[in-house]
Amino acid sequence: MRRTALVTGSAKGIGKAILLALAREGFDVAVHYKNSELEAETTRQEAEALGVRSIKLQADVTQPEEAQRLVSAAASELGGLHVLVNNVGDYLKTPIEKCSLQEWQRMLDSNLNATFYVTQAAIPHMVRAGFGRVVNIGFAGAQNLLARPGITAYVIAKTGVILYSKALAKRLARQGITVNVVSPGIAENSISKPIEEIPMGRLADLEELARAVLFFVREGYVTGQVIEVSGGWNL
Structure with missing residues (x-):
């Protein structure tokens, strides 16, 4: 049986690069999008x-019932779910004292x-299969508790992703499921690109991020870990 993968936010950008890398590895794939249907169809093709x-599925995964529907549809249409990459995540740069409630x-x-x-919706499918790989997309330096007044809300959320991933990795280790985090630095599609802050002096290529995800997908004895693909940024 061919293994299957769902990548959230995979119509374009990092998510698309990851999804296509998984397809090249032979995974049947579900392209997820919220609004970018045309881009999702291109990626699916x-x-x-x-x-x-390859299938495409629409959902607003910030809503729990839609997240559940997305996972159920992916598993049903592809015949199971073995790999999940959580790539969805908005970015906000604003002084913390000016950050609105919204x-x-x-x-x-x-x-x-x-x-x-x-x-949480994907775990039962992986448990039934006796195999699972969850890779969450973090942010370089999010595991370091440093003041980041301009992106506080974003970093708090990404630090939470790391803590959640580690806890889940410990709980699911004996069931053949690994949970890890790939933390990008400044990539070629980043909103701001302060190259002078990067020790390697260049932006991350999207394929480099995809290869880090593939490492975690291939390895069965690595769990609860964070790989930073950042060229030394935020060390």
């Missing part, structure tokens, strides 16, 4: 051209809560 089955909630909902909702 690109994955299908690699010789795998902005604060959006950061937690899109980065932390969405990861929780989708993963």
